[in-house]
């Protein structure tokens with residue numbers, strides 16, 4: 066995504082980006098109807114099938130089967146679609162669906178965004194005097210760091226309530242193209258801020274929870290007919306698939322061909338989408354700009370129709386990233402397609418909706434030219450209208466009817482946004498228990514650095530207008546007398562001219578807080594990083610301030626991707642380091658709450674913080690997760706990289722100490738094989754023990770075996786705190802080219818000082834112990850697997866045996 070963003074980049078940074086020169090991408094505001102008219106509903110109607118609305122149109126509603134709520138949705142949408150001419154049908158296939166006044170169908174703008182709060186990035190949603198803003202939760206990478214599934218879901222629920230309220234007021238749509246569930250394969254990726262990090266399982270769990278929070282109507286979560294399950298709002302998992310290069314060394318997403326091994330597709334790139342569809346029951350999936358193994362994703366029938374719709378059984382619609390079909394023709398020049406060839410190809414592949422104008426402009430000709438059947442269009446339209454019916458667009462939704470202005474930016478939601486930031490913030494260093502600070506001892510505070518007065522930068526991208534903003538200096542001034550010096554002119558910190566005043570402030574204050582890091586001039590949509598260091602003179606600023614500071618020095622990093630701050634980690638003048646992601650509208654308050662111990666930090670890094678030289682070892686364009694020894698490429702993510710790091714995946718300290726006690730567990734799994742079970746080969750390293758029956762394909766197993774892990778988490782320190790328990794599995798020794806370990810479960814638990822809490826997990830052996838082999842088979846290997854509990858060194862073996 067998306068057109069709007071491209072436009073902003075082009076205006077703001079046109080000198081820096083070559084790709085902008087050919088950004089022919091249409092600004093959204095040029096849509097023929099403009100914002101007000103393009104919104105799905107106005108004050109003039111609340112739902113389509115309202116007899117008085119039909120009266121006004123001079124129509125008798127009773128003759129329209131699609132408005133007969135006693136009929137099943139499939140019958141109603143067939144009636145609706147069958148009433149349209151071909152010319153009318155194609156005008157409903159773009160994000161701006163023009164409607165058909167003749168039959169009472171109004172226009173609808175499909176494109177809205179709600180990545181971390183209701184956003185005005187899509188044309189379906191806007192703010193004005195009536196609704197001036199919505200709660201802006203922290204960008205996803207920080208919320209992910211909380212490792213708290215119920216928080217993820219609760220944020221989804223708060224966002225969808227605000228969205229539904231804004232819809233009632235004619236300010237928002239019902240269909241939201243969020244979340245972004247691409248795995249962060251490479252630390253340079255510019256869109257890391259939008260994602261839940263580098264682990265496919267964690268990303269998938271985030272997706273399922275956030276989607277359920279956005280979509281589920283209370284009391285209707287477990288509908289028997291999932292094709293008619295009511296929706297609060299519709300959510301969309303994007304960008305499918307293997308999308309994670311934006312613009313790196315001149316390689317951009319509009320031209321990139323992701324060469325992904327099937328093994329990596331199954332194990333890493335598709336996994337979050339599969340979980341989003343199967344566990345989240347999402348109602349939309351968006352295909353991406355890039356090609357995968359030569360084929361643009363929106364034209365790939367295997368990825369769309371066969372996998373998403375067929376194997377995963379999507380109940381919903383498939384949408385393109387904005388202008389993807391145009392990108393396919395003009396940039397990928399795929400198969401030399403004409404515009405008509407391209408729209409025919411994507412329709413047949415299973416792409417239902419075009420964010421753009423290609424379907425609207427060229428599909429009728431494609432039918433006339435014999436390239437695609439009218440029934441292919443009908444199928445797509447039906448997928449689309451069923452979703453609108455489930456949302457109550459046609460019949461209304463009494464459950465949400467009363468929501469309005471007062472349900473947006475509530476104190477409760479603003480508090481939830483603050484809580485999300487507090488829960489996500491990661492304590493990376495705390496020498497001699499310097500934190501938390503006791504405000505009685507630190508009356509004057511130097512608050513310095515390019516983010517000391519961060520405001521909109523804390524909102525990240527895909528933000529709306531926030532309810533309010535609390536910057537770090539605002540928040541710290543509630544605790545002491547703040548001496549604010551920026552230390553740099555901007556995040557790029559191009560010279561040293563402002564460092565001296567920051568040093569002076571530190572020299573004369575009881576404590577020093579340095580707030581540094583990155584922003585969208587360094588990591589953004591359309592902009593990948595090429596190094597992992599702090600920009601410009603920020604490192605000098607930090608070291609020089611730390612050297613002269615009178616009191617303790619606390620470094621706070623705002624960034625999405627990891628930064629090589631080894632210099633600060635080893636600098637004994639810097640007592641504590643916090644990572645605060647981009648912390649959302651109440652970010653300053655959340656940081657101060659952590660610094661003063663009103664909240665004991667429990668967040669964990671959702672991705673590896675690599676040393677700077679990591680990125681010199683492999684190009685961003687190589688998708689292989691496993692090390693490529695011939696080329697000297699190290700592996701990617703904690704699952705495959707075994708070298709040293711600045712901070713590993715899952716890292717995070719607390720103001721208290723926790724011990725784990727393993728309370729119980731099953732230590733072996735015996736699978737009785739019959740004559741139809743065939744043993745599968747696995748590749749073992751030289752000299753390793755090879756069991757007589759190395760593995761069984763999990764499709765051949767019933768997969769009913771579970772093992773339970775019960776952990777007692779003891780808080781042996783002096784403060785209450787929350788601990789994130791992460792459970793990993795490690796395959797038997799000797800299996801070649803597999804992962805080092807992988808997350809199979811996690812839970813965040815609150816434990817009062819001096820007490821303990823039990824945390825229980827139940828794992829399906831097939832799902833939690835499987836490996837994906839080079840041929841993309843999912844296998845359960847025989848032998849001694851290891852279950853590892855956090856970084857605590859607690860682990861236990863679990864034996865898998867196959868007996869004939």
Ligand SMILES: *[C@@H]1O[C@H](CO)[C@@H](O)[C@H](O)[C@H]1NC(C)=O
Pocket residue numbers: 213214215216219484488787788813814815
């Ligand atoms: C997880 O989030 C929920 C919902 O916000 C919250 O009530 C709970 O306290 C959080 N759990 C922990 C252990 O922090």
Ligand SMILES: *[C@@H]1O[C@H](CO)[C@@H](O)[C@H](O)[C@H]1NC(C)=O
Pocket residue numbers: 284285286287
């Ligand atoms: C729906 O099913 C899930 C899983 O089976 C269960 O945890 C949940 O309580 C059910 N919800 C309702 C409202 O019945």
Ligand SMILES: *[C@@H]1O[C@H](CO)[C@@H](O)[C@H](O)[C@H]1NC(C)=O
Pocket residue numbers: 366370371374375376413414
């Ligand atoms: C789409 O998938 C369905 C079933 O999964 C199959 O019957 C149909 O032929 C597929 N269509 C195309 C165009 O591949």
Ligand SMILES: *[C@@H]1O[C@H](CO)[C@@H](O)[C@H](O)[C@H]1NC(C)=O
Pocket residue numbers: 422426
């Ligand atoms: C699509 O059609 C509209 C209306 O005819 C026209 O203004 C626009 O330029 C067309 N766009 C493309 C990309 O063909």
Ligand SMILES: *[C@@H]1O[C@H](CO)[C@@H](O)[C@H](O)[C@H]1NC(C)=O
Pocket residue numbers: 496497637
């Ligand atoms: C902690 O404090 C002690 C005593 O003040 C000091 O000797 C030690 O170097 C400090 N350690 C660190 C890591 O700052």
Ligand SMILES: *[C@@H]1O[C@H](CO)[C@@H](O)[C@H](O)[C@H]1NC(C)=O
Pocket residue numbers: 518520536549
């Ligand atoms: C902090 O930033 C805001 C928004 O950019 C600005 O209005 C305000 O003047 C700044 N505060 C200081 C002390 O510079």
Ligand SMILES: *[C@@H]1O[C@H](CO)[C@@H](O)[C@H](O)[C@H]1NC(C)=O
Pocket residue numbers: 553554555559560561562
């Ligand atoms: C140093 O940076 C500041 C802030 O960006 C800028 O105003 C100033 O012109 C720069 N000085 C030099 C000598 O480039």
Ligand SMILES: *[C@@H]1O[C@H](CO)[C@@H](O)[C@H](O)[C@H]1NC(C)=O
Pocket residue numbers: 557587594595596597598600601
């Ligand atoms: C690192 O990248 C940033 C922005 O992408 C750039 O400003 C800076 O000069 C680079 N630093 C080095 C040491 O190359």
Ligand SMILES: *[C@@H]1O[C@H](CO)[C@@H](O)[C@H](O)[C@H]1NC(C)=O
Pocket residue numbers: 692694707708
């Ligand atoms: C790390 O991986 C490399 C490349 O596969 C391998 O040569 C090395 O032995 C591994 N090191 C450890 C400590 O496992």
Ligand SMILES: *[C@@H]1O[C@H](CO)[C@@H](O)[C@H](O)[C@H]1NC(C)=O
Pocket residue numbers: 748749750751801802839
């Ligand atoms: C199996 O492992 C050997 C050596 O470890 C390697 O040379 C070979 O390519 C591997 N085969 C496959 C199919 O991965």
Ligand SMILES: *[C@@H]1O[C@H](CO)[C@@H](O)[C@H](O)[C@H]1NC(C)=O
Pocket residue numbers: 775823824825
């Ligand atoms: C965990 O499992 C044990 C034993 O099965 C049970 O006694 C305990 O109540 C469970 N605890 C929780 C929090 O579910």
